[in-house]
Amino acid sequence: MAYKVLVVEDDVTLQETLAYNLARQEYDVVKTGNGRTALTLARKEKPDLIILDVMLPGLDGFEVCRILRQEMSMPVLMLTARAEEIDKIVGLEVGADDYLTKPFSMRELMARAKALLRRVELTREETTAAQTDQPPKPQTAVLTFGNLAIDDGRREVRLNDKPIRMKPKEFDLLQFLARHQGIALSRDLILERVWGWSYDGNSRTVDVHVRWLREKIEPEPSKATRIVTVRGVGYRFDG
Amino acid sequence: MAYKVLVVEDDVTLQETLAYNLARQEYDVVKTGNGRTALTLARKEKPDLIILDVMLPGLDGFEVCRILRQEMSMPVLMLTARAEEIDKIVGLEVGADDYLTKPFSMRELMARAKALLRRVELTREETTAAQTDQPPKPQTAVLTFGNLAIDDGRREVRLNDKPIRMKPKEFDLLQFLARHQGIALSRDLILERVWGWSYDGNSRTVDVHVRWLREKIEPEPSKATRIVTVRGVGYRFDG
DNA sequence: AAAATTGTTAACAAAACCATAACACCAACC
DNA sequence: GGTTGGTGTTATGGTTTTGTTAACAATTTT
Numbered sequence: 305m306a307y308k309v310l311v312v313e314d315d316v317t318l319q320e321t322l323a324y325n326l327a328r329q330e331y332d333v334v335k336t337g338n339g340r341t342a343l344t345l346a347r348k349e350k351p352d353l354i355i356l357d358v359m360l361p362g363l364d365g366f367e368v369c370r371i372l373r374q375e376m377s378m379p380v381l382m383l384t385a386r387a388e389e390i391d392k393i394v395g396l397e398v399g400a401d402d403y404l405t406k407p408f409s410m411r412e413l414m415a416r417a418k419a420l421l422r423r424v425e426l427t428r429e430e431t432t433a434a435q436t437d438q439p440p441k442p443q444t445a446v447l448t449f450g451n452l453a454i455d456d457g458r459r460e461v462r463l464n465d466k467p468i469r470m471k472p473k474e475f476d477l478l479q480f481l482a483r484h485q486g487i488a489l490s491r492d493l494i495l496e497r498v499w500g501w502s503y504d505g506n507s508r509t510v511d512v513h514v515r516w517l518r519e520k521i522e523p524e525p526s527k528a529t530r531i532v533t534v535r536g537v538g539y540r541f542d543g
Numbered sequence: 544m545a546y547k548v549l550v551v552e553d554d555v556t557l558q559e560t561l562a563y564n565l566a567r568q569e570y571d572v573v574k575t576g577n578g579r580t581a582l583t584l585a586r587k588e589k590p591d592l593i594i595l596d597v598m599l600p601g602l603d604g605f606e607v608c609r610i611l612r613q614e615m616s617m618p619v620l621m622l623t624a625r626a627e628e629i630d631k632i633v634g635l636e637v638g639a640d641d642y643l644t645k646p647f648s649m650r651e652l653m654a655r656a657k658a659l660l661r662r663v664e665l666t667r668e669e670t671t672a673a674q675t676d677q678p679p680k681p682q683t684a685v686l687t688f689g690n691l692a693i694d695d696g697r698r699e700v701r702l703n704d705k706p707i708r709m710k711p712k713e714f715d716l717l718q719f720l721a722r723h724q725g726i727a728l729s730r731d732l733i734l735e736r737v738w739g740w741s742y743d744g745n746s747r748t749v750d751v752h753v754r755w756l757r758e759k760i761e762p763e764p765s766k767a768t769r770i771v772t773v774r775g776v777g778y779r780f781d782g
Numbered sequence: 783a784a785a786a787t788t789g790t791t792a793a794c795a796a797a798a799c800c801a802t803a804a805c806a807c808c809a810a811c812c
Numbered sequence: 813g814g815t816t817g818g819t820g821t822t823a824t825g826g827t828t829t830t831g832t833t834a835a836c837a838a839t840t841t842t
Contacts, residue, residue, distance in 0.1 A: 401645075405556050409743045415735055459727035459773050471799060472775025472829095509801060511819065526820085533819070535809080710788060748790060750830065765831085772830070774798070 307421050310351040311335040312342040314360050322355060325410055330500055339363030346372055353420055358384040369400055379420040447482050449543040452521060454482050468520055477513050481531060481541035488534040514539055546660050549590040550574040551581040553599050561594060564649050578602030579711060585611055592659055597623040600738055606695065618659040686721050688782040691760055693721050707759050716752050720770060720780035727773040753778055
């Protein structure tokens with residue numbers, strides 16, 4: 305699922321640049337230039353990460369961070385123009401998780417945001433596994449279906465322990481299908497999750513890729529038993 | 544005589560903040576953002592205390608600490624962003640004297656630094672006369688993959704027991720890949736971990752370095768089997 | 783100061799990838 | 813049995829990604 309990022313920055317141009325770049329990474333973006341609104345939004349939207357400027361009209365970034373810290377635990381990345389403020393930012397007093405001093409490169413900001421979100425991912429897996437008593441599906445391990453193994457870490461698919469060459473999209477698609485094994489998935493959903501929401505194209509694309517997948521993992525591609533067609537809907541992966 | 548403190552932190556701003564605060568306490572400060580330079584400086588300057596960040600480009604803090612521990616005995620205070628690393632830090636594996644998790648307050652850091660230096664003062668008095676003239680015995684943590692050995696301690700790569708000349712970045716890169724053997728690593732991740740966060744350049748840089756590595760460790764560089772390309776992602780080291 | 787070494791970038795070549803179109807097929811409904 | 817709409821299949825050309833080399837800049841060594 306896409307991460308949600310709250311951008312709190314009163315400089316309109318910077319705010320938009322940030323939002324644009326984050327959106328390009330397929331993050332959901334919520335933005336505001338006001339400290340008080342930031343609090344409201346944070347409570348309502350429960351973002352996975354907050355990018356927070358220090359200099360804000362009204363309630364400043366320090367305050368916002370401090371207050372949020374008492375209520376929630378999402379990581380906060382602070383932006384500041386003054387190096388002297390850093391003590392305060394990463395210190396106990398405010399307690400941000402990371403910071404950047406202006407001017408900063410967008411690349412670095414993205415890298416750091418990504419790093420913070422990686423941390424979220426780890427804890428998220430732990431906690432969701434604890435909550436649901438569903439069969440815990442470790443996202444990192446190897447999905448195995450009989451003689452078929454989908455190895456996340458190596459980004460490799462093996463059939464009878466023999467690695468099979470997969471194109472990137474093929475791997476992503478197979479992984480997505482396999483992760484939702486036994487559920488009929490619509491082409492639209494598949495497109496959205498594997499190709500990304502910004503993809504604007506023909507849903508027949510899925511068919512073609514499914515065909516290629518079948519070629520590689522089905523003994524008889526024309527009589528598919530693993531990736532089954534669900535007429536009127538899309539496809540379903542059966543172990 | 545004033546104490547000498549070595550600050551190893553790649554985040555320039557934090558590095559400066561640390562240096563500034565230490566200098567205010569009348570300590571002599573030597574600083575670097577690079578793990579390897581840290582080793583050199585430590586050997587040359589023989590500081591009384593080292594403040595060492597874990598996340599460093601190239602040689603990370605764990606390594607630096609581990610290597611130094613075999614040669615010298617000054618206290619090491621480690622900085623980390625992740626609570627999970629603590630066991631490792633204070634455990635035998637790394638053996639730091641103290642640690643702080645980011646974010647921390649400058650006040651607390653200063654307090655701990657002072658405490659560690661107090662300990663130095665005591666031992667210094669006791670042992671100034673009876674110095675050990677035993678040369679440091681570099682113990683080898685060697686990653687071995689068939690005929691390929693990556694010697695952490697000596698910072699040397701051997702193919703069929705014959706040392707191979709490696710540029711620093713090449714070694715760092717190879718080491719990083721080898722440490723995460725069997726996992727597909729994205730160019731972004733590689734850049735972040737080997738070149739550092741603030742690196743702002745082209746990800747093709749990785750390609751070029753990989754090429755050079757392959758030239759040195761692959762029998763047939765164009766048909767790489769050790770450093771495998773994972774299309775759409777990056778590279779993977781297979782033993 | 784010259785020379786060697788090293789890291790980075792640019793530019794081009796080569797390979798892989800993928801969306802789409804066009805047509806064939808099939809299954810359900812009338 | 814024919815029609816219709818959904819799905820299967822294949823080929824293709826444009827795009828993206830990666831490989832490779834060389835040149836340049838920066839650094840270190842001599």
